Amino acid sequence: EVQLVESGGGLVQPGGSLRLSCAASGFTFSGFWMSWVRQAPGKGLEWLANIKQDGSEKYHLYSLKGRFTISRDNAKNLLYLQMNSLRAEDTAVYYCVRNSGVVAGDYWGQGTLVTVSS
């Protein structure tokens, strides 16, 4: 069974940093593109970043302006999202997503809530 379990969310002050993790199991992690998608409270979905199977290609939403970085550790079956210079508008549930293609969204984790507030 495919499982994606996010962790690392919480309350952070504006300007602060967080690193989210996603533990993958039930499939060959190194064989799939992976992504992060977020959802602000009561709002729609926003696709943030993609990373290729071996980590050699990464794509980030331009509007993030380099504040967020996706990475992965295939030896540990872990996906990461490093978030810096956090703003109130980054408050959202962050989902880890598996892709059966480059962008597919076939499996989603349960999400981890990030709250940016003083």
Next chain:
Amino acid sequence: DVVMTQSPLSLPVTLGQPASISCRSSQSLVYSDGNTHLNWFQQRPGQSPRRLIYKVSKRDSGVPDRFSGSGSGTEFTLKISRVEAEDVGIYYCMQGSHWPPAFGPGTKVDIK
């Protein structure tokens, strides 16, 4: 960037009756590989999104056959042949043919 729109944004339905959601993209979603990467997701209250349909009309494993997708180019449709209580939630279309991937605003389906 590609902009996705959906209509209606709210869809009250009667149990057992059909429902239809439209999705439109600001440019063609035909990718260089010949595929059209248009997906539909369901998000039930309090749950993570779940993919129902990929590449316009391919149903994911375990998705009831009352769900169907159709369309081409820039116009797409998700149909529910007979709405059941478990279908309540928000439905999103999403394009994966152009970076960045983009979701529609969502259509909230509830029971009359």
